Structure formats: structure tokens, C-alpha cells
Amino acid sequence: MTFVVTDNCIKCKYTDCVAVCPVDAFFEGPNFLVIDPDICIDCALCVPECPADAIFQDTELPDEQKHYLKINEELSQQWPNINALKAPPADADEWNGVPNKLPLLEK
Template identity: 50%
Template sequence: MPFIVTEACIQCRYTDCVEVCPMDCFVAGPNFLVIDPDGCIDCSVCVPQCPVQAIVNAAEVPPDQADYVALNARLAKAPGWQPIRRHEPPMAEHVHWAQVSAKRHLLQV
């Protein structure tokens, strides 16, 4: 089962995880990252790199985040979403947004 990115990433978009991914399976949108499940080899090296603990194994995703499994798969192939292979600065105000839990309504697709 692949790893996925959950709600905690919205409005933060930290990219520390991107640098360690051996399969280059992260895809970037305007204010969120996803993991392409077709490329993820379940290695988990990205998990400890996320400062907001947004990356989880899809088989262990909390019930309130379960829809992010399908969302990662869909957005990984969405027009305008691009593979990201190197570190970029986090979003403006990421420190504030890292403390906010209910951010789904802010997701830009």
C-alpha cells in the first residue's frame, strides 16, 4: 500500500520529503503535495522528513483522512499538477497553517 499526503500539508507544502524520495513520486499543486501511488514503493523514507506529519501509509490512514487516499491518486494525474523533485521553500505563513487542523476547504485543485 503506498504512502499518501493528508490534510496537514495544505497551505504549508513543505518539500523536505521530496528530496529523499528515491522514486520521484511527489506531485505539486498550488498549495498541497500528493504522492503518486503508481510510483510509490512503500519505502517510508519520506515520512520522518515531514515537519507536520502529513505523510502516512494508506493502509493506516485515520478515518477522518480516508478520502485522501483517492485524492492523492486523482491529483497525481490532474492537469496542472507537476512532479516535484527538489526542495522548494514552504508557503507563506506556513508556520501559522502548520497549527491549523481543518484546512480541506482551502485545498486548491
């Protein structure tokens, strides 16, 4: 099992979750974070730390978010690892809660 970063992280990219990950399973893109399913140990420490409520266990993914499992898997192989807290984008709070952000994902 793994945890999955979903739609609401796009353009928010809070890194509170990264700081608590004991196995450095997060990877960073221009405006989104992903979790490598091969590294994730299913500890759930990241879930309560996410201010955007964008992280779900793969078995608990809402139907409309299931495609993010593949997105996390693919992009974690392309993007650099992140293991430290960073400041979120200046407009992150404005994007938090905006639905259907997949077209805004920068790869």
C-alpha cells in the first residue's frame, strides 16, 4: 500500500508532509508533490500534516482521484527528491480548495 498526493496539492505545494516522512518518499515538481509508491512505507504521518488535505491512502482514494496513483508513480521517477520543508508558493492559500486543477499540473 501507499499514500497518494491528489488534485488539491496542485498550485498549493505545501511541504509540511515532506518534513515528517521517515523514508524521503516525496518528489517535487514545479507546482505539485508526489509520493513514490515503492518508497512509501504506509506510515500515514504525512496525512495529518497536509494543510490541503490532498493525501490519501491508495485504498481510500475517491473515485475521481484514482488517476493520481499513476501520476504519482510516473512523476516520482522523473522529479527530484525533496526531504525538507520549503515555503509554499505565495498564492498557495488562494488555490487551496479549488477543484479540478489537473490541467494546471506542470510537469
